[in-house]
Each structure stands twice: as structure tokens, then as C-alpha cells.
Amino acid sequence: MVCIRKATIDDLLAMQACNLFCLPENYQMKYYFYHILSWPQLLYVAEDYGGKIVGYVLAKMEEETTECHGHITSLAVLRTHRKLGLATKLMVAAQNAMEQVFGAEYVSLHVRKSNRAAFNLYTETLGYKIHDMEAKYYADGEDAYDMRKQLKGKPQPQQQHHHHHHHGGGCCSGEAKAE
């Protein structure tokens, strides 16, 4: 029994602990803040019975390109809570938000070549396809698959004349509107 909900800043304490126990990667706290302060709609945690954070997904919208797309930065589920479909739920929540809030056309991610479990999750359960391979992507020299999944996307929201944005890529700044 688990509640998939949007992350709050306080969750970062537990999220980072989660990361330590799950992944060799360990991001700077600044990097988490950068995500949650920029795209809070895309960060989800899995809160288990009793209030314990047992997994999370960290994602962002790409600001560099004109094509509007999301990127999964990090996904983690505590080993005690594997095989419950939590990773799938977290991913789906983030993907939906990319699509519905930001109108993302596709979502990308990197996965270690050796990480079979994750690779299977992305290809078989979630429908990602290999887009490219990046040699020596990880700090320890391992290669990564660059994977993508097409989203339904949605028509670019109309720009209001007074909503200028200083960093281009109008889709990615939380100003998508329901009109």
C-alpha cells in the first residue's frame, strides 16, 4: 500500500537517504533543489504505510532544445519495496505530468548498460526504445543507453503577450495554461 505523491522540500532528507542505499550515483543537494524548485510537478515520492519514503523519481524538462521534452534524472526504489510495481507507478506519474502540465513530446533517460533490471523495466513495462548509446557516460567509465519514449504531447499552449521568458523554450517553464 503506497501513496505516490508529489515531493515536498522536506522529503529531500528521506529521498537522499534513499539514493544512498539504492544507487552508486549521489547527487549534490543543489541538484535536487534545482529540480524541485524548477519543476516541482515532476518529482514524485512513494510514501509507504507508516509515512516512510521508499522511492522517488526525479525529472526535469529540457530547456536547451526547442523540442519540448522531459528527462528522467533519477529513479530509485528501496530494495525492501521492489517487485511492487512502485518504479512503474513513479515513472507513469512523472511522464503524465510531463505530458499534461508541460505538453512534452517525448521523454528521455539514461540507463547503465549493465543494469538489466532497469533496462527491462524501461523497454518492456514502460515502452522506451534505445535512441543512442553514450560511451563512458558514467563517472566509473560505464556506457549508457540513451532511451526515449514518445508521449502524446499536446498543442503548444498559446503564449500570452505579457509572459516573456528569459530562457527560451516556452514549454518548459511551468506556464502551460489550461485554456
Add this chain to the structure above:
Amino acid sequence: MASKFGMAGGIPERRVRPVWDAIDSRQFKNALKLSTALLSKYPNSSYALALKALILERMGKTEEALSVCINAKDLLYKNDAFLIDDLTLSTLQIVFQRLDHLDMATSCYEYACGKFSNNLELMMGLFNCYVREYSFVKQQQIAIKMYKIAGEERFLLWAVCSIQLQVLCGNGGEKLLQLAEGLLKKHIASHSLHEPEALSVYISLLEQQAKYGDATEILSGNLGSLIMIEVDKLRIQGRLLARAGDFNAAADIFQKVLKLCPDDWECFHHYLGCLLEDDCSLPSFANSSSVQVSTSTDCQHRHLTDDMFDCRISKASEFLENLMTEVGNDSIRGPGLAKLEIERRKLMYGRGNAEELMGDIILYFSRFGHLASFTADVEVFLQILPTDMKKQLLEKLVKIIDSSSAPSRNVLGQHITFFKIRELIGDTFSLPVKDLVGFAVQMTEMYCQNLPLSKDLDVQESMYGEELLSMTCNVLVQLFWRTKHVGYLLEAIMVLELGLTVRRYVWQYKILLLHLYSYWNALPLAYEWYKSLDVKNILLETVSHHIFPQMLTSSLLVDISDLLKGYLRFMDDHFRESADLTFLAYRHRNYSKVIEFVQFKERLQQSSQYLTAKIEGSILQLKRKAISIEEVEPVLESLNNGSDFLDISREIHSKRLTFNEDLKLRPWWTPSSDKNYLSGPYEDIPYNAREILDKAKQIEAKVISIEKRSLLPRMIYLSIKCASSSVKGNSGVNGFDSKDFSELKSLLELYAKSLGFSFLDAVELVVSVSHGQKSFEVFSSNLIDWMNFAVFLNAWNLNFHETNSSDRRTFPINWQVLCCLLERCISETINSTKPLLSSPGTDLSILIQLVTEPLSWLGLVIRSCVRSSLPSGKKKKKGGPPDQSNSQLCIAVKDSITSLFSMIEKVTKWLKEQIDKPVDADVDFLISSLHREENDDGPGKVVKVLETLVLSIDDLEVGERVNRAIRSWKPVDVVRKITTAQGTALTEFFAICELKMKVLQELKRQT
């Protein structure tokens, strides 16, 4: 941002670019050359000057950078009109910020905004300055101005956010919320709202004012469509309805959410809470992110009659049945747990049946028993079962496992769950030793047998059955506690060491080990394992409690100093950078995150651990320098002579300290850093039922302890001064006056108060212990504090005759009384300190602290006297022989030096004896503690299983890596590591003492 028309700060961009390129590639010397050239061409450009300042700052020439930057600022004010642009300002801002002069950056922007009113770009810069300074009121004012000029929604929201911050984090009254609401209403009437976050802010504003009805109405209206994810909207709706007291409607909404997310426990709790009108599980305010499942049984279904209760419960059951059929997905735990929860509620209401609950738990076990999350899932349900039924449950679970035909991994999982439940229920405390040993052997064997399951796993991945070794360790530690047989403790360590040989990433083992090693005075080993946890970032705040306290009272002064520095650097960096990040949220229009983020910063800033680290870090510096008064003085000076910390102690009672330590990962025997069951007699405590410590009491104790420690640096400073001026004819030389005298007195009073005594009573107690009229036991666990008090008291008293105090009492403390007290204290402590190896839990830290604190401070006081009485240097007297009182003092000081020397000599001698013990004898002693006679229940059985594993490893298919690791494992290596680590800690301590003796000998010669 703005390099308009190819001009940067009034200079063509092509001329500026090379400077920036040089800066970016860190060629600062070159950059400086280029900037000098640029300045010669544009001597009146404040942008060019600001660039120079930036380069100087990067080169570490901060003073020069500041003066250049101030010149640039002055130039900016002088130059009229066209030269003020955002680029110049933002460059100045960067430099000022890096130099810790945010105020100057702000005044630049204020000046610019005054000069060019209505320039939005400059105003945004100014807003940003106020964000950095956390000036919420000014933020609000400038945002409103911008809103009035541009009419943009985001500026209004910036203002609203700033108002909310005034109420939540500042001292703004709640009335301000009305103002914010009014502003938003007016805007909506004319422009509507366009951003989902704006709507969230609006709703949170209304919620904060308890206007739930209004909020619900808005959410159901047109604006509601801004929230694009349906469940999100429903959740808010449900929450608002529940808070408004419309439980029926709220339950309906939560029912809808459950249909969409059948696994959502939080929603189920809200649903049930609304149905039963039970205040424990009603949704609370939006900002409190999580709902804790209440484990207490005092929830009130206040208004419900029995009939109503039954009716609502059956409604819930019915809904749940339908949901289960609809979902049908086996991997979803939600509906199963929901069923248990309904049974639990019935029991709590007195209308349930424990048998039924147990039946449901068993059902749930057969479905999910193999999962690692099972025990945590059912914990609250187990608690409500009567004791005899808990035992029945265990029996039934065994039967299920035995008849299980599941694949071996799942059976292993079920076994582990069973062991965990047994641990949780805690009936192991009443079992005979023999049974416990049996459990430990059984679990270790199971670990060994199942190693092949993990054959193909990557080294980074957790192996199957890892929990078995942690649980074995738990049992063995309990056996040690019960029997005091050191062999069990050794076995507990060996089990974990073997586990880490097999896979070195298991953080659970490392944490258990670091606590066991700390307990056994092998702190260097504990520290080594702690380091291998690679604790960084925010984990420094949540995880450091495992190692900080014992390191702070140890002889590893360099290591703890490094630890503290690392932690403080992280925290301070965060505080420095967090304001910049806040602006990121404003820019991305994530208003609710702005508030959360500022609150988070406050939470960290008020961390009790942060405060402790700052104070202890400074005391540690003093400890390390204490052999020389000349080296201590600069440290004190850097602490503003200790005054900074006095402010902390004054404010601490009004501050709301936060405790961010994650205590859940601590072992059962030490649920918090100030509690260790192993040091006390064996008693029946339920394993995992973490002690329900009196939180308020604990917090108060912590506050008092921080307050007490924060007085130390100032007391040391004043004592040194006091001692110096006690040398006749010397008062006033170091500026010591009656103000210092009375300040020290008042600090002594505070210190005594924190020990629970009045000043006079404290003096009396110290003196009577010194005379042997009372035993040291009266000081209980505050021995070090009391000895510190005595040292400072004597220093203060030295000056008593000097001062025209109206308080003419005399105090029976003097050098002799003090030294006698300390000598007795040292002797008694040494006599009660048992050999480290054969007596785990020996508290060596008391002796270490005695030497590094009171004895060190006494040394400083003595040195201060000696320095002032030496007829050398500047302090040379005008001539004539020293008068009588000075020669009396002189004799007393001499005696004290001799006494202090002999105290430390005594410690050194004891240490030498410990260190010189041959290691081999120690090793033999420990190994022999694992004597193994077949019919004996004593320790050794678990190690035997491990040894068998090593011998038979080639017969098991565990893969090359694990095979190699296990073959290399030897019990005797573990023992050697422990003795070596104890030796290292003792040697460090020995070195500290030796140095002190050397310096004292020198001092003896001088007097």
C-alpha cells in the same frame, strides 16, 4: 542578462569578452592584465571596475576586491544617466555577495531603481536582492510596484508569496493574509488566473484563514481547470471538504480517488477517517506532507453511535470488496492492508474480533509474506493483538512456511519475515539463553545456505538474506547484555564483519558495527566504517549522530575536527547558496516551493546538531591549543572572546530547535545517542518498540546542554584574565576590571543553574566533595561539567580580594581545594576504569575529557598567573621585591603545577600499562572466550557456523568473487583489528598526556 545593442556596461562587448573568457578559463592573472588595459581605456566605467573586483575576489584578494568594488559603486553613484545597467549591477552584486556584503549590493540596486523608476529589469534585480536578504516586507513592496507597472500575474504572486512568508517565517500578523487575498481577488475579477501554482497559492491562502468553503467553491469553478491532473484536484477537494467538516462529501471524493489509485494508503486513511469522523486520520493542512498512521488506540470516533459505526464500517467494507474485484491486480497491497485496517478500527472501537484480524494477517502473509516490506506493513496490526495471540500467530506462520511450495527465494523471504516478526513481538526476552543461541545459529546457517541464490548478482546489489545477519547480531548483542559474556559481543561483530567481507556495501552492517566498536572502545574502527558509509550532503545532518557524540569525547581530536569541519562547511555553504535557489523558484513561478524552501532553510538553521557542532568545534579548537596560552588567545579572539556564543545561550530558550537526526537506523540497544541499554542491567525491553522517550524532556535536556557548553569559551577567556590580574599589582594591566569579575560570576551562576544548583549550593558541593565529605557520585553523569565549574570558580575567586564587590562573603575554594578535588577525581576514575578488552563498555571518555577539559583549563589559568608574575618583557614590575600576597600566590601556583603534573603523570602511567600489554595475550584471551564445548550454551556456536562456511565454501556455488572473499576471512583477524584499534585510541590519548607533561615540566622550571 542585458547586453543591449552590443554594449556591456557602456563598453562594446567585443572588448569585454576576452576578460570574461579569461575568467571563465580561470586564467585570473591574464584576466587582471586585460582588465587593467580595459580600465585605462574606460577609466570612468564602473562596469570595468566591477570586473576587476570580480577577478581580484576570484584570486583570493578579498580586501583589495572589496575596496575596488566600493570604488565601482561610488563611481556608479557619480556617473549620471546612461551608465547604470543591469549588467554592471549584477556584476557588482556577485562580488559583493561573495564578499558577504549583500547590503551594499542591495543599495546599488536601490540607488538604480530610484534613479530610473519604472525600469522592470532593475526592479527585478532589486527584488532578487531582497530575496537574498530574506527581507520579506521589502520584497512585497517592490513586487507590488512591478505589478502596478506591468500588471503581470507573476509579480502579484511574488507579492503574495512575500506576504505569506511574513506570516509564516517572519513576524507578520495573520491579518496580512486578508490583504493578500484581497489583492488576488481583485486581480482575478479583472484578469482571472493563468497558472496552476497561482491557484495553489490562492487556495492555501484561504485554507490558512480557514475559509474552506470559499476554497472549495473556487476549485469547483472555472479556475479549477488549471489543475490538470485529475487526482491532484480530487485530493485537494477531499481535503477541503473534510476540513470544512463535510465528511460525507469528502468521503465520496476520496472514494473516487481510491478508484483511480487503489493502492493509495494515505487516501484510504482519509476515506476511513471521514466515514468514521475520526480526527486521527483526517487530512491536515496542505503543507504537512505526510499523514502518520496513528498507532495509538486512543483515536476517538466521537460522534458515532454503535449503529452508525457499524453502518459506516460496512459501507467501507463493501466498497473495498468491490475495489478488490475491480483491481484484481496481485501486486497491489492496498486493498489487503485496507481490510486489516478496517478490522483494527473495529477492535479499537470495541466491536471487533482479534481472531478475525489474525486471520486476515495470515491471509495477507500467504500473499505478501515473502516481501521485505511485510513486517513494516503489519506492525500496527500486530500491536493491537493480545499477547497470547501474537504467539499463536508465530506458530501459524511457521506452519504456512513449512507447507509452502513457493520458489526458494520466496521461502527465504517468508523465513526472514517470520524472524522479523518474532523480533518485533519481542518475546525473545523471556526465552532461555539456549533458545536464543538456537535462533542465532539458525539464522546464520540460513544465510550461508542461501548464498548461492545471489551468485549472479552485481556487487552493488543487495544479496538475498542480508537481513539474517543483522538479526543474528541483534540476538547476539542481547545475549551479551544478558550474560555479560564478551564472547557473544565478539560473535556479533564477527557475523557482521563476515557479511561485509562478502559484500562491502551493506550499510546496515556498517551502522551496527560502528556502534559495537564504539561501545568497545575501538573507536578508530568505528570511524573507519563510518567513513565507508560515504555520508555527504544532507545526510550529514541526518546521519552524523551515529558518530559525532562518541568522537567528541574521544582522543581522536584530529578526526573529529575534520568531521565537524566537513559538516559545518556543508551547512554554511547551503545557507550561502539557498537564497539564490529561492529566486529560481520565483522565476519558474513555483510559488508554493518558495515558501517550502524558506521554511526548509529555517529548519536547517535551527538544527540543534548545527548549533552543537559550532560550539563543540570551537571548544575542540581550544582543547587542541590548550598547551600554550599564546595559541589559545587567537582562537578566543576569533570567537569574539567567547561573546558570540553567549548570544546563542541567551536566545536558545526562545528558539525552536529542530532535530533532524534520523534515529530509525540506530540499533535497538542505543535508540538515541544519550541512551545505551548495554551500560545498564538486563531488563525486558521490546526490541523494535523504540523507546517512547519523553520528547519534551529530551529537548529540554538538549537545550540546557547546549546552553551550558556555549558558556565555556567565555568562561575560559574570563578565567585567564582573572588569573592574570590576580597577580598583585597587575590588575588592570590586561584590562580586567570589576565588570569582567561580575560577568564571570554571573556565568558561574548560569552554569550552576544548568546543573540544577544555585551558585552557593554548587560551591558548597564542590568543596565538600573535595574534602571527602561527599562522594563523586553526587555529580552523577555531569562529572566533567562540575570539574569545569570548579576550575573556573577558583579562577574567579583568585580575584575576590581584589574587587570592591559589595558581596563580602569569602568562598572556601582555593588552589589547594581545587587540586585536591581534581586529584581525587582522577584517581577514582582510573581505579574504576577496567581493562578495555575484557570489559566492553568501559567508559574511557571520562578520563579523556578530564584531561582535555578541566585539567587543560586549569593549565591555562596557571600559565596565565605565571606569565603575569614573570619579571620579564613588558610586564616587568617597576622594581622592588614581590609583596607578600604575591609570593603566597606564587607558592600556591607552584604547588598547583606539581599537582597537575602528577595528575597527568598518573594517567600516563595507567595508559602505558594498558598499551604495553602484549597484543598476543589479548588476542588469545578473546579467542578463548569463544570456547566451544558441545553441550555448552556459551558463545562460539555462531562462529563455528561461519568457520564451517569458510571450510566448505568450495562446495557451494556462490560465484568466484564471494568464494574468494569468504576463503580469505579469518576470525583471528577480526580480533587483531579490535585490539589494534583500542591500542591506537590509547596511544593517541597517551600522546596528548605526554605533551602536556612536557609543557608542565617546562613551566615548573620557569617558576
